[in-house]
Amino acid sequence: MEKQRRARERKKVLVGLAFLLPNFIGFLIFTLLPVISSLALSFFGWDLINPPQFAGFSNFAELFRNDPLFWKVMGNTALYTVMTVPGTLVMALILALLVNQKLRGRIVYRFIYFLPVVTSSVAVALVWNWMYNPDFGLVNSFLSLFGIPQVNWLTDPNTAMFAISLVSIWSGAGYNMVLYLAGLQDIPQQLYEACELDGAGAFQKFFSVTLPLLTPTTFFVLVMSLIGSFQVFDLVYMMTGGGPNNATRTIVSYIYDNAFRFFKMGYASAMAWVLFVIIFLLTLLQFRMQKRWVEYYE
Amino acid sequence: MARRNAAWKRLLAKILLYLVMTILAVCMGVPFLWMLSTSLKTPGETFVYPPVWIPHPPQWSNYADAWQKANFGHYFFNSVFITVTTVAGQLLTSSLAAFSFARLHYKGRDALFLAYLGTMMIPGQVVMIPNFILMRYFGWVNTYQALIVPAIFTAYGTFMLRQFMLSIPTELDEAATIDGCNKLQVYWNVILPLSKAALATLGVFSFIGAWNNFQWPLIVTNDPSMFTLPIGLSSFNSEHASNYSLMMAGTVICVSPILALYCAAQNYFVEGIALSGIKG
Numbered sequence: 001m002e003k004q005r006r007a008r009e010r011k012k013v014l015v016g017l018a019f020l021l022p023n024f025i026g027f028l029i030f031t032l033l034p035v036i037s038s039l040a041l042s043f044f045g046w047d048l049i050n051p052p053q054f055a056g057f058s059n060f061a062e063l064f065r066n067d068p069l070f071w072k073v074m075g076n077t078a079l080y081t082v083m084t085v086p087g088t089l090v091m092a093l094i095l096a097l098l099v100n101q102k103l104r105g106r107i108v109y110r111f112i113y114f115l116p117v118v119t120s121s122v123a124v125a126l127v128w129n130w131m132y133n134p135d136f137g138l139v140n141s142f143l144s145l146f147g148i149p150q151v152n153w154l155t156d157p158n159t160a161m162f163a164i165s166l167v168s169i170w171s172g173a174g175y176n177m178v179l180y181l182a183g184l185q186d187i188p189q190q191l192y193e194a195c196e197l198d199g200a201g202a203f204q205k206f207f208s209v210t211l212p213l214l215t216p217t218t219f220f221v222l223v224m225s226l227i228g229s230f231q232v233f234d235l236v237y238m239m240t241g242g243g244p245n246n247a248t249r250t251i252v253s254y255i256y257d258n259a260f261r262f263f264k265m266g267y268a269s270a271m272a273w274v275l276f277v278i279i280f281l282l283t284l285l286q287f288r289m290q291k292r293w294v295e296y297y298e
Numbered sequence: 299m300a301r302r303n304a305a306w307k308r309l310l311a312k313i314l315l316y317l318v319m320t321i322l323a324v325c326m327g328v329p330f331l332w333m334l335s336t337s338l339k340t341p342g343e344t345f346v347y348p349p350v351w352i353p354h355p356p357q358w359s360n361y362a363d364a365w366q367k368a369n370f371g372h373y374f375f376n377s378v379f380i381t382v383t384t385v386a387g388q389l390l391t392s393s394l395a396a397f398s399f400a401r402l403h404y405k406g407r408d409a410l411f412l413a414y415l416g417t418m419m420i421p422g423q424v425v426m427i428p429n430f431i432l433m434r435y436f437g438w439v440n441t442y443q444a445l446i447v448p449a450i451f452t453a454y455g456t457f458m459l460r461q462f463m464l465s466i467p468t469e470l471d472e473a474a475t476i477d478g479c480n481k482l483q484v485y486w487n488v489i490l491p492l493s494k495a496a497l498a499t500l501g502v503f504s505f506i507g508a509w510n511n512f513q514w515p516l517i518v519t520n521d522p523s524m525f526t527l528p529i530g531l532s533s534f535n536s537e538h539a540s541n542y543s544l545m546m547a548g549t550v551i552c553v554s555p556i557l558a559l560y561c562a563a564q565n566y567f568v569e570g571i572a573l574s575g576i577k578g
C-alpha cells in the first residue's frame with residue numbers, strides 16, 4: 001500500500017518535472033546560474049583575457065568611494081526618473097480619459113497614440129535626433145514661432161536629459177494609456193450615476209470616482225515604469241551616447257561601458273547588483289506605501 | 299430654452315474634446331510625418347529654414363539608395379527569423395511550464411515556482427554580463443543561437459500563463475482524464491485551446507520585445523550578416539549620420555514592417571497589453 005502510494009507520488013513528480021523541464025533548463029542556464037555568477041563576479045576583477053582575480057569588496061569600495069562618475073550617473077538616472085515617470089503617468093492618464101469618451105473616431109486616435117509603442121527605440125531616437133537638430137530641426141523651428149531662441153537640445157548639458165526624457169514620455173505614454181483604459185473600463189457605471197444624482201459635475205466625478213478607483217492601475221503603472229526608468233539605455237545610447245560631458249550617462253549605460261567597452265566585467269557586475277538592490281528597495285517601498293493611497297474596490 | 303442650452307453645452311464639450319485629442323494626435327504623429335517628409339527630400343532640402351513639409355519633387359530614389367547602402371533585406375530576414383523562432387519558443391516552453399505549475403500537483407512545485415517569481419524582479423543587466431561570457435564560452439557570438447536561445451525561456455511568460463490557466467475550471471481536466479486522456483493530451487487538447495487569449499497576449503508581447511530588442515543583439519553581434527533591423531539601422535546611422543534624408547529613408551524601411559503589422563492587427567496589440575496589466 002505504502003509502496004504503491006510512493007510510486008504514484010514519484011510518478012506525479014516525474015510528470016510535473018517533464019512538463020517543466022524544457023523551460024527549466026533554459027531558466028537554469030540563462031537566468032539562475034547567471035544571477036549567481038554575476039554576484040560572484042562582482043567580487044572579482046576580470047578583463048576576459050587574464051584569469052579572474054579575487055578582489056573582495058574592492059569593486060564596491062571603488063564604486064562608492066573613488067568613482068565620482070558613478071555618483072554622477074546615479075544622479076542622472078534619478079533625474080531622468082523624476083522627469084519621466086510622472087510625465088508618463090499624467091500623459092497616459094489624459095490620453096486614456098480622452099480615448100475612453102464615447103466619441104466617433106476614437107479608435108483612430110487610440111491607433112495614433114499607441115503608434116510610438118511598436119516603433120523600435122533606435123528608430124525613435126534617430127527621428128528625434130533630427131527633430132532636435134538645432135539649426136534645421138522641427139522643435140526649434142516650432143518654438144521660434146513663439147520667439148524662443150535656438151536651443152541646443154542634445155549638446156547642452158542643461159537640456160540634454162530633459163530632451164531624452166521628453167522622448168521617453170512620447171514613446172511610453174501609449175503603452176500606459178492602454179493599461180489605464182483597461183482600468184477605466186472596470187469602473188462600475190453605477191458609481192457615476194450615483195454621483196450624478198448627487199448633482200456632481202464632471203470634475204467632482206473625476207476626483208471622487210475615477211481617480212480613486214484608478215489607484216490600483218496607477219500603482220501597477222508606477223511600479224513598472226519606475227523599474228523601466230532605472231534601466232533606460234537605448235535612447236541614451238542612440239541620442240547622446242551619454243554626453244555632453246556625461247550629463248546623460250545613466251546607470252545602465254555606465255554598466256554597458258564598463259563591461260563591453262572597458263571590459264571590466266567584475267566592476268560592471270558590481271554595479272548591476274547595486275542597480276538591482278536600488279530597484280528592489282524602491283519596489284518594496286512602493287508596496288509598503290500602497291496601503292496609504294491605493295484603494296481596492298470590492 | 300434650458301434644453302437647447304444643454305445641447306449647446308454638449309456640442310461645445312464635444313468640439314473641445316476633439317480639439318484636445320487632435321492636438322495630442324499631432325504631437326504623437328508629427329515625428330512620423332517628419333520622418334516620411336525628410337525621407338523624400340534632397341540633402342539640400344533638409345537644410346532649409348524654416349523647414350519645408352512637402353518635398354518637391356519627392357526623391358523616391360532615397361529609398362533605393364538606402365536599400366543599396368545597407369543590407370536591409372538581410373537585416374529584415376534576420377529580424378523575422380529571430381522574432382518568429384523566439385515567439386514560438388517562448389509560447390511552447392512557457393505554456394508547458396505554466397501547465398505544470400497550474401494544473402499538476404507534485405512535491406516541490408511551489409518552491410520551484412517561487413524561484414521563478416523571485417528572479418522576475420532582477421534587472422536584465424544583472425544576467426547580461428554572465429550570459430555574454432557564456433555565449434563567448436559556447437562560441438555563439440555572432441550566431442543565431444545567441445540571439446534566439448537565451449530569449450526563449452521567460453519567467454514572465456510562464457508566470458502570466460500560469461495565472462491565466464489557474465482560472466480554467468479543474469473539472470475539465472478531470473473529465474478529459476476520465477475519457478482516457480493522458481496529461482500531454484489534456485495540455486494540448488483542453489488547456490491550450492482555452493488559453494488562446496493569454497497566448498495571444500504573450501505572443502504580442504514577446505513579438506514586440508524580440509523585434510525591437512536592441513541591447514542584447516548589440517552585445518552579441520558585430521558581424522553585419524547577423525544584424526537585426528535595429529542594429530542595422532544603428533550602424534547605418536553611424537555611417538551616414540549627416541545625410542538626414544538618407545537616414546530617414548532607412549528608418550522608414552526599418553519601421554514599416556512592424557507598423558504594417560500593427561495597422562493590420564491593432565486590436566491584438568492594444569488589447570493584448572490591456573489584458574496583461576490586470577491579470578499580471
